[in-house]
Amino acid sequence: MRARLWLLIMAFVAMAWPAAAHLTPNSEVRLDFARDSVTAEVLIPLGELGYALGRPIAARPGPAPPELGAYILQHMAVRTPDGRPWTLTPRAVRIVADAGGPDLIAQVEMRPPSGASLRRFDFTYSGVIDRVRNHFVLVLVRTDYAGGQLSEDPRLLGGLQWGARTLHVDRGAGSAWRGFGSAIGLGMRHIAEGHDHLLFLLALLLPAPLIARDRRWREYGGLRYTARRLLGVVTAFTIGHSLTLLGGAFLGWRLPAQPVEVLIAVSILISAVHAWRPMFAGREPVVAMGFGLVHGLAFATVIGHFGLDPWRKAQSILGFNLGIELVQLAVVAAVMPALILLARTRSYPGVRTLAAAFTATAATAWIAERTLGVENPIGRAIDEGLAHGPWLLAALVAGTVLAVLADRPQKITPPTV
Amino acid sequence: MLARLAELTLAALAQWTGWPAFRRAVFVVLGVLAVTAGAKALFPDRLSLPLPTPDSKPSHGAPLTYDAALARADQTLAGVRPLAAAHPDEWLPQERLAHAWIARARLTGSFDDFAAAQAALDQGFAHAARATGPHLAQAALDLSLHRLAHAEVMLDAIGRYAVPPERDDADEVAGMRGDIAFYRGRYAEALKLYGGDRDAAGGAAFRRAVYEGKTGRIDAALASLDAVERASRFPTAQSLASLELQRGGLELQRGAWDQATVHFAKAERLFPGYWLAQAHSAQMLALGGKRPEAIVRLATIARRSGAPEAMDALAALYRADGDYPNSKLWSDRAGAIWERRLQQIPEAAWGHAVEHYLAFGDPARALDLARRDYAARPYGASAVALAWAEIANNHPAEALRILKPLEGGPYVSADQHVAAAQAHLLLGQDAAAQAARKAALALNPHSLDPDGALIWFGH
Numbered sequence: 001m002r003a004r005l006w007l008l009i010m011a012f013v014a015m016a017w018p019a020a021a022h023l024t025p026n027s028e029v030r031l032d033f034a035r036d037s038v039t040a041e042v043l044i045p046l047g048e049l050g051y052a053l054g055r056p057i058a059a060r061p062g063p064a065p066p067e068l069g070a071y072i073l074q075h076m077a078v079r080t081p082d083g084r085p086w087t088l089t090p091r092a093v094r095i096v097a098d099a100g101g102p103d104l105i106a107q108v109e110m111r112p113p114s115g116a117s118l119r120r121f122d123f124t125y126s127g128v129i130d131r132v133r134n135h136f137v138l139v140l141v142r143t144d145y146a147g148g149q150l151s152e153d154p155r156l157l158g159g160l161q162w163g164a165r166t167l168h169v170d171r172g173a174g175s176a177w178r179g180f181g182s183a184i185g186l187g188m189r190h191i192a193e194g195h196d197h198l199l200f201l202l203a204l205l206l207p208a209p210l211i212a213r214d215r216r217w218r219e220y221g222g223l224r225y226t227a228r229r230l231l232g233v234v235t236a237f238t239i240g241h242s243l244t245l246l247g248g249a250f251l252g253w254r255l256p257a258q259p260v261e262v263l264i265a266v267s268i269l270i271s272a273v274h275a276w277r278p279m280f281a282g283r284e285p286v287v288a289m290g291f292g293l294v295h296g297l298a299f300a301t302v303i304g305h306f307g308l309d310p311w312r313k314a315q316s317i318l319g320f321n322l323g324i325e326l327v328q329l330a331v332v333a334a335v336m337p338a339l340i341l342l343a344r345t346r347s348y349p350g351v352r353t354l355a356a357a358f359t360a361t362a363a364t365a366w367i368a369e370r371t372l373g374v375e376n377p378i379g380r381a382i383d384e385g386l387a388h389g390p391w392l393l394a395a396l397v398a399g400t401v402l403a404v405l406a407d408r409p410q411k412i413t414p415p416t417v
Numbered sequence: 418m419l420a421r422l423a424e425l426t427l428a429a430l431a432q433w434t435g436w437p438a439f440r441r442a443v444f445v446v447l448g449v450l451a452v453t454a455g456a457k458a459l460f461p462d463r464l465s466l467p468l469p470t471p472d473s474k475p476s477h478g479a480p481l482t483y484d485a486a487l488a489r490a491d492q493t494l495a496g497v498r499p500l501a502a503a504h505p506d507e508w509l510p511q512e513r514l515a516h517a518w519i520a521r522a523r524l525t526g527s528f529d530d531f532a533a534a535q536a537a538l539d540q541g542f543a544h545a546a547r548a549t550g551p552h553l554a555q556a557a558l559d560l561s562l563h564r565l566a567h568a569e570v571m572l573d574a575i576g577r578y579a580v581p582p583e584r585d586d587a588d589e590v591a592g593m594r595g596d597i598a599f600y601r602g603r604y605a606e607a608l609k610l611y612g613g614d615r616d617a618a619g620g621a622a623f624r625r626a627v628y629e630g631k632t633g634r635i636d637a638a639l640a641s642l643d644a645v646e647r648a649s650r651f652p653t654a655q656s657l658a659s660l661e662l663q664r665g666g667l668e669l670q671r672g673a674w675d676q677a678t679v680h681f682a683k684a685e686r687l688f689p690g691y692w693l694a695q696a697h698s699a700q701m702l703a704l705g706g707k708r709p710e711a712i713v714r715l716a717t718i719a720r721r722s723g724a725p726e727a728m729d730a731l732a733a734l735y736r737a738d739g740d741y742p743n744s745k746l747w748s749d750r751a752g753a754i755w756e757r758r759l760q761q762i763p764e765a766a767w768g769h770a771v772e773h774y775l776a777f778g779d780p781a782r783a784l785d786l787a788r789r790d791y792a793a794r795p796y797g798a799s800a801v802a803l804a805w806a807e808i809a810n811n812h813p814a815e816a817l818r819i820l821k822p823l824e825g826g827p828y829v830s831a832d833q834h835v836a837a838a839q840a841h842l843l844l845g846q847d848a849a850a851q852a853a854r855k856a857a858l859a860l861n862p863h864s865l866d867p868d869g870a871l872i873w874f875g876h
Binding site for chain 2: 046048051052053133134136138158159161164
């Protein structure tokens with residue numbers, strides 16, 4: 001029996017399972033649609049390219065050897081549906097190395113012949129797949145303003161492989177309104193999914209209904225007072241981030257991403273402390289504008305990625321900003337009634353302190369994450385918690401109702417005789 | 418409202434503390450028992466105390482190194498061959514000769530050895546009287562060589578014996594029927610034939626481990642392998658190394674590369690010189706970013722073992738470096754061996770040769786082989802291989818049709834979702850592709866890594 005068992009085990013090992021295929025790294029072609037041209041960014045894993053060319057290519061980051069640019073042009077063709085060729089011009093060919101391995105990245109500008117549509121063409125590409133049968137090329141649209149594609153996630157058009165080298169691209173009739181709508185959506189998504197921006201805003205809202213006196217937040221200041229302060233904070237933040245968004249998009253204002261992200265987290269920490277004890281009472285709009293400038297630099301990198309022409313860039317910025325404001329207003333509209341009611345109860349100091357502590361913890365976790373470049377469990381947990389926004393809002397409303405009920409004057413029932 | 422709730426709680430506590438001590442104790446004990454029983458029923462795998470991982474030492478009664486084991490296998494053959502030659506018309510000596518060849522084949526992985534075993538069994542059957550013969554040995558060899566139908570014929574023949582087989586043999590027959598059901602995609606039937614006794618050791622536990630591994634219950638599979646090892650009294654070095662390779666394979670399946678590396682290294686230590694264990698470790702070197710070192714090791718292993726899998730793995734490494742001449746050199750060598758194997762024992766080679774042709778050869782050939790393998794063994798792994806072959810032949814929709822029955826079924830692998838994702842991508846179905854990728858990553862966080870192309874062993 002024992003011998004049979006071991007024979008069985010060895011049988012399973014010696015004749016191991018039939019395996020699956022070995023998914024090799026794909027190539028990608030990312031298309032950016034402009035007003036009068038389309039730019040194709042071709043990405044080829046260097047190992048696969050060397051294999052196809054029959055010789056290894058040195059993975060030295062920087063400009064690629066000229067023959068690799070020529071290789072791309074030789075393996076790419078674009079034609080109108082009636083067969084007229086487009087003009088292809090190589091723009092930049094370089095080798096980059098990241099965690100995924102070294103890649104060749106080439107940008108090719110593609111222009112249609114006169115009178116032909118920019119939005120309908122046959123894209124033929126045979127790089128690597130003409131020699132390597134299990135290599136795949138994914139074709140994606142990264143930017144198509146007129147088609148309403150303005151997102152950080154490229155949209156897939158299809159795949160090419162051995163025996164299927166041509167993809168018919170039809171982006172339909174484009175319109176500026178679709179691009180504008182897409183920019184609004186992008187702005188809304190960006191702020192709604194960017195927990196740090198939202199938490200910053202909420203931290204500024206927390207003390208808005210209160211009057212500061214003797215370095216403490218005191219009594220409720222009334223509806224008009226609260227509305228005036230809210231308007232000031234939201235408007236100043238909007239002006240701040242709009243300025244740097246415009247500067248970043250048009251004038252190339254840039255700061256490396258990491259310090260900007262750290263500064264955003266610092267701004268949240270300072271706002272959290274201010275929500276606990278007034279640090280700059282009465283000057284919130286100035287501070288909100290200052291921090292808005294920092295947040296705007298982060299927004300600018302989003303728009304800057306799309307490589308739009310100036311006119312479309314201006315439209316995108318307007319739409320993007322509109323999207324941000326819509327979400328901000330929605331958040332203010334959803335949260336403020338509860339905060340105004342809560343501010344009049346005895347529970348508010350406790351609630352405000354707890355919320356400020358939570359915000360400060362989140363900000364500290366993000367500062368650590370963004371400084372060290374390593375995720376930490378606190379940051380992750382807070383991100384996961386903030387992803388359940390509607391539930392948090394429901395909890396706030398429920399808590400407000402309880403606090404208001406608890407503050408009701410007790411009715412004294414006269415003893416019955 | 419809160420105050421009212423607190424008031425009720427306090428009242429309940431006051432009532433509780435007023436009860437007699439005996440009644441409280443009975444309630445506590447009953448409560449604990451009820452919670453434990455409920456939890457045990459709901460989570461049978463999670464609520465048993467983990468036994469320590471076994472760390473058996475190899476028996477000194479068997480060879481301790483690969484070279485010694487190979488020498489022992491050759492020695493055995495040298496002893497059995499004259500006996501079989503002297504009694505060509507008796508099936509028992511032929512069966513012994515076949516066993517000796519099979520033992521050698523399981524060391525070398527050589528199809529020549531398997532073919533020699535088959536020749537000996539053929540000779541045995543040629544002279545066996547009606548209703549006698551080496552049926553069990555033939556069934557075991559058939560399963561090793563993926564011949565399910567023929568294995569079933571052998572097991573049916575055993576069922577017609579005038580004298581029923583002894584219990585061990587009967588258990589083995591049931592286990593083999595379970596294997597046949599499993600490879601035919603009849604998973605529930607396989608599990609039933611493997612026996613429902615969770616505490617079983619030996620062959621049943623090992624088969625259950627394989628079943629659990631292929632149905633996505635990696636921890637349960639590892640526990641079953643531990644049970645197998647714990648129950649064995651004098652394990653050989655080869656068998657312990659084989660168990661470690663199984664464990665490493667399971668870890669690889671869920672993307673635990675570090676754990677897999679530890680198991681493969683242990684396999685190497687337990688049975689020094691074993692080319693298969695060395696190949697697994699060399700692969701992990703490549704996955705760990707030490708590609709040049711892995712190339713050197715795999716080249717040595719490929720030359721020494723002559724195993725086409727090692728040559729393919731080496732060719733893949735060269736390919737990842739963009740080194741076409743060396744990649745082609747080794748993939749051509751492997752291709753020649755796969756072609757020979759396809760001639761020798763086609764059924765045994767289909768499933769493995771598919772890999773080679775998908776990576777380095779003609780996709781049409783890969784599709785033909787994958788279809789044959791799937792027809793012979795219509796279970797999860799061969800379905801996934803067929804799907805990949807369809808994708809390679811520009812039939813992504815067909816690939817999805819093949820993968821569809823696996824959805825929600827017992828067979829679980831990240832690869833089926835990776836294949837589905839690739840098919841969806843080629844069809845331009847972005848959302849479905851993303852969903853499939855997410856499913857793959859949930860099972861194996863490394864399933865979409867570009868280095869996945871370097872995994873040739875233990876998956």
